[in-house]
Amino acid sequence: MAGVHCRLKTNPEKPDLTLVESETPAVAAGVYTQNLVHAAPVALDRQRTPSDRIRAVVINSGNANACTGERGMDDARRMAALAAAVCGAAPEEALVMSTGVIGHFLPMDKIEQGIAAAAVKLGASPRNLESAARGILTTDTVPKIASRVVAVDGREIRVTGFAKGAAMIGPNMATLLGLVLSDALLSPQTAQDALTAAVDDSFNCISVEGHTSTNDTVLLLANGAAGGEPLAGSALAKFQNALGEVCGELARAIPADGEGVTHLVTLDVAGCATKADARKIAKTVAESALVKTAIAGADPNWGRIVSAAGYAGVPLDPDRISLRVNGTLLFDSGAPVDFDAAAVSASIRAQRDVHVDLRFGEGAASIRFWTTDLTAEYVRLNADYHT
Amino acid sequence: MAGVHCRLKTNPEKPDLTLVESETPAVAAGVYTQNLVHAAPVALDRQRTPSDRIRAVVINSGNANACTGERGMDDARRMAALAAAVCGAAPEEALVMSTGVIGHFLPMDKIEQGIAAAAVKLGASPRNLESAARGILTTDTVPKIASRVVAVDGREIRVTGFAKGAAMIGPNMATLLGLVLSDALLSPQTAQDALTAAVDDSFNCISVEGHTSTNDTVLLLANGAAGGEPLAGSALAKFQNALGEVCGELARAIPADGEGVTHLVTLDVAGCATKADARKIAKTVAESALVKTAIAGADPNWGRIVSAAGYAGVPLDPDRISLRVNGTLLFDSGAPVDFDAAAVSASIRAQRDVHVDLRFGEGAASIRFWTTDLTAEYVRLNADYHT
Numbered sequence: 001m002a003g004v005h006c007r008l009k010t011n012p013e014k015p016d017l018t019l020v021e022s023e024t025p026a027v028a029a030g031v032y033t034q035n036l037v038h039a040a041p042v043a044l045d046r047q048r049t050p051s052d053r054i055r056a057v058v059i060n061s062g063n064a065n066a067c068t069g070e071r072g073m074d075d076a077r078r079m080a081a082l083a084a085a086v087c088g089a090a091p092e093e094a095l096v097m098s099t100g101v102i103g104h105f106l107p108m109d110k111i112e113q114g115i116a117a118a119a120v121k122l123g124a125s126p127r128n129l130e131s132a133a134r135g136i137l138t139t140d141t142v143p144k145i146a147s148r149v150v151a152v153d154g155r156e157i158r159v160t161g162f163a164k165g166a167a168m169i170g171p172n173m174a175t176l177l178g179l180v181l182s183d184a185l186l187s188p189q190t191a192q193d194a195l196t197a198a199v200d201d202s203f204n205c206i207s208v209e210g211h212t213s214t215n216d217t218v219l220l221l222a223n224g225a226a227g228g229e230p231l232a233g234s235a236l237a238k239f240q241n242a243l244g245e246v247c248g249e250l251a252r253a254i255p256a257d258g259e260g261v262t263h264l265v266t267l268d269v270a271g272c273a274t275k276a277d278a279r280k281i282a283k284t285v286a287e288s289a290l291v292k293t294a295i296a297g298a299d300p301n302w303g304r305i306v307s308a309a310g311y312a313g314v315p316l317d318p319d320r321i322s323l324r325v326n327g328t329l330l331f332d333s334g335a336p337v338d339f340d341a342a343a344v345s346a347s348i349r350a351q352r353d354v355h356v357d358l359r360f361g362e363g364a365a366s367i368r369f370w371t372t373d374l375t376a377e378y379v380r381l382n383a384d385y386h387t
Numbered sequence: 388m389a390g391v392h393c394r395l396k397t398n399p400e401k402p403d404l405t406l407v408e409s410e411t412p413a414v415a416a417g418v419y420t421q422n423l424v425h426a427a428p429v430a431l432d433r434q435r436t437p438s439d440r441i442r443a444v445v446i447n448s449g450n451a452n453a454c455t456g457e458r459g460m461d462d463a464r465r466m467a468a469l470a471a472a473v474c475g476a477a478p479e480e481a482l483v484m485s486t487g488v489i490g491h492f493l494p495m496d497k498i499e500q501g502i503a504a505a506a507v508k509l510g511a512s513p514r515n516l517e518s519a520a521r522g523i524l525t526t527d528t529v530p531k532i533a534s535r536v537v538a539v540d541g542r543e544i545r546v547t548g549f550a551k552g553a554a555m556i557g558p559n560m561a562t563l564l565g566l567v568l569s570d571a572l573l574s575p576q577t578a579q580d581a582l583t584a585a586v587d588d589s590f591n592c593i594s595v596e597g598h599t600s601t602n603d604t605v606l607l608l609a610n611g612a613a614g615g616e617p618l619a620g621s622a623l624a625k626f627q628n629a630l631g632e633v634c635g636e637l638a639r640a641i642p643a644d645g646e647g648v649t650h651l652v653t654l655d656v657a658g659c660a661t662k663a664d665a666r667k668i669a670k671t672v673a674e675s676a677l678v679k680t681a682i683a684g685a686d687p688n689w690g691r692i693v694s695a696a697g698y699a700g701v702p703l704d705p706d707r708i709s710l711r712v713n714g715t716l717l718f719d720s721g722a723p724v725d726f727d728a729a730a731v732s733a734s735i736r737a738q739r740d741v742h743v744d745l746r747f748g749e750g751a752a753s754i755r756f757w758t759t760d761l762t763a764e765y766v767r768l769n770a771d772y773h774t
Contacts, residue, residue, distance in 0.1 A: 067693065067705075069721065209676035210675075211698075212694070290598045310424030318424045318454075331490075374770075375766060376770075378680075383680040383681070
C-alpha cells in the first residue's frame with residue numbers, strides 16, 4: 001500500500017490518494033451508507049461486493065464524487081480501472097472510495113497521476129501503512145490505525161485496518177471510510193457476514209451529530225495468504241473477534257477525534273426488549289444537542305438524558321429507568337436520587353472520557369454506543385467555513 | 388386572567404403563575420407531548436380533556452413538576468383544585484400546566500399563595516392578557532400573544548392565544564406551552580378535532596434542536612359566550628381558519644425567540660408522496676446540526692441540505708430533488724447548478740428570515756416547517772448553565 005499527494009488537497013505535505021494492492025485475488029465485503037443520496041463510488045462498490053477476486057482498492061480525499069450524476073459514475077469506474085491496471089488486474093477487480101466536498105467532478109488528470117505515483121511506492125512497511133492511512137484523511141487530526149494478530153490452528157492471521165472521519169462533522173467534508181485488510185482465508189459470504197456483524201457493533205454505534213454522509217463505506221479485503229482451510233467454527237470465531245476489536249478501535253477513534261470535541265462519551269444502554277430498541281434509544285440520547293451541551297459543560301443534567309430516552313420512539317416504562325454517570329447513580333427506577341452534583345461535575349471535567357449508563361426494565365438487550373459532546377468550537381468550525 | 392409573582396422565579400419583576408377563569412363552563416381540548424417520560428400536569432390534563440365543563444386553567448413557570456412520581460400527581464391535582472376553588476368551581480373543573488426545572492417537587496405553599504393572589508387580580512384587559520402571557524415564560528425574551536376576530540352569521544367570534552418556550556432550548560428549562568381561548572360555541576369533539584388539526588400544522592411544525600420536552604401542552608378553551616348555534620359547516624371552517632392562524636403565529640414566535648438564534652428558517656418541503664413523508668424530511672433537515680451551522684454562517688451549502696433529506700428514511704429518487712434558498716436555484720433535478728454563491732450568502736446574512744424550498748418528484752404532498760440556525764451562543768447558554 002501507499003499514500004501519495006496528487007494536488008487534490010492544497011497542502012503538499014498531506015497525502016490525498018491511497019492505493020492498496022493484494023498480490024493475489026482477495027475476497028472483499030462492503031458495508032455502505034444508508035443515505036439514498038449516495039456517491040458514485042458507493043454505487044460502484046455495492047455492485048462489486050461481495051467478491052472473490054478483488055486485487056486493488058483506490059481511495060482519494062478532498063473530493064467526494066457525490067451528487068455528480070452519470071459523469072461521476074464514469075469517473076469512479078475509470079478510477080477503479082486505472083488502479084486495477086497498475087496492479088496488473090482486470091478493470092472490474094478494483095474497488096474505489098472517495099471523501100471530501102460534495103458536488104464537484106473528480107479532476108481525473110490528478111487522480112491518474114496520483115495512481116501512477118502510488119504504484120511505484122507500494123510496500124508493506126509500517127511507514128507505507130501510515131501514509132496509506134493519512135491519504136484518506138480530511139479534517140481528521142490523526143491517522144486511525146488498528147491491528148490484531150490471532151493464532152488459529154498454529155497459523156497467525158493478521159487483521160489490520162485504517163479509517164477516517166467522524167460521521168459528517170467536517171466543514172463541508174463528508175464521510176466515514178474504513179478499510180480492513182486480512183490474510184485470513186474466507187468465503188465471500190463469510191467475509192460479508194463477518195464484516196456486517198463487526199460494523200453493526202462498531203461503526204454503526206458511533207455518532208457525532210447524526211448527519212449520515214453520502215459516502216460512508218467500510219471494506220474488508222481478505223486474501224487468504226495465511227493459508228490453511230477457509231475459516232469456520234472456532235477458527236472463524238477467533239477471526240470474528242479480532243475483526244470486531246479492530247473495527248471497534250477504529251470506530252471509537254472517530255468521535256474521539258471529532259472537531260471541537262472535549263469529551264468522548266461511552267453510552268451503555270441496557271435492559272431493552274430488543275437490540276434495535278437499545279440502538280434507537282442510544283442514538284436519540286447521543287444526538288440530543290441538550291445532552292451534548294450538558295456534557296460539554298460538565299453538567300450532570302439527568303433530566304436531559306432521561307427525557308431524550310423518552311422520545312426515542314421505543315415503548316418503555318418511565319418508572320423502570322435508572323441512570324448512572326461516571327458510576328454515580330443519578331436517577332433510580334423513575335425517581336431522582338440525592339447525589340453530590342459537584343463531585344459528578346468534577347469527575348466529568350477531570351477527564352476526556354465520560355461513561356453514561358442508562359438502564360431500562362423491558363428486557364435483556366443492550367448496546368454500547370460512542371458519541372461526543374457539542375462545543376461552541378464545533379459550531380464555529382462548521383459555521384465559519386465557506387463553500 | 389392574571390399573571391402574578393409567587394417566588395418560583397428569583398426575579399420579583401417576573402410573574403411566574405398564571406390563572407385563567409371562564410365565567411361559564413368551557414369546552415376544552417388538549418394536545419400533549421409524545422414523550423413517554425411526561426410530567427404530572429400532562430397526565431392530569433390528558434385524563435380531563437376533551438371536556439365540556441372546564442372553568443379554570445392554572446399555569447406555573449420555574450418548575451416542571453416532571454419526574455416527580457406519585458407526589459407530583461398529588462401536587463398537580465391539588466394545584467388544579469386550588470384554582471377551581473378560587474373560581475367557585477368543582478376540583479375536577481380545572482386544568483394545569485407547568486414548565487421549568489425537571490425533578491423537583493412543586494413548592495405548594497408558594498403555589499397556593501400565587502393562586503390566591505391571582506384570583507383577586509383577574510380581569511379581561513390587554514394588561515391582564517400580557518401579565519398572563521408573561522407568567523408562563525421561562526427563558527423566552529418576549530411574551531407570545533396572537534389574536535383573531537372572525538365574523539360568523541353576524542356574530543363576532545374571538546380567538547386569542549398565548550404560548551411560551553421553544554422545544555426544549557432553555558438551559559434545563561423545558562417545554563412548549565400554549566393556551567388558546569375563544570368565545571366560540573363548540574362541542575368537545577369538534578374542539579378536539581379543530582385543535583388537533585391546527586397544532587398539526589403549527590406547533591408540530593417547529594423545531595429548535597428536536598429535544599421533545601416532558602411537559603409540552605397546548606390547550607383550547609371555548610366557552611360559547613359569543614352565542615349562536617354550535618359551529619358547523621362554513622362557520623366552523625372560518626373558526627378553524629382563525630384558530631390555525633393564531634396557532635401558526637404563536638408557533639413561529641417560538642423558534643424566532645430561540646436562544647442564541649440569528650436566523651428563523653422557513654422550510655418548504657413539497658412533491659412528497661404523503662404529508663407524513665414531507666414532515667419526516669422537514670424534521671430531519673431542520674434538526675441537522677450541519678444544516679443549522681451552515682445557515683448561521685450564511686453558507687449556501689446545498690450538499691448538507693440535500694444529504695440530510697437523503698437519510699430521512701423516506702423513499703425518494705435523488706435525481707428528482709431540487710433546492711432553492713432565498714429564491715435562488717442551487718440544485719436542480721439531482722444535479723448542481725451554477726449560481727452566485729456570494730449573492731446567496733449575502734442574502735442570508737442580510738436578514739433574519741431564510742427561505743429554504745426543497746422539492747421532490749414523489750407526489751403532491753407538502754408541509755411548511757420552521758426552525759432556527761445553530762450558533763456558538765446556543766451552545767454557550769446550554770453548556771455553561773449548571774443545575
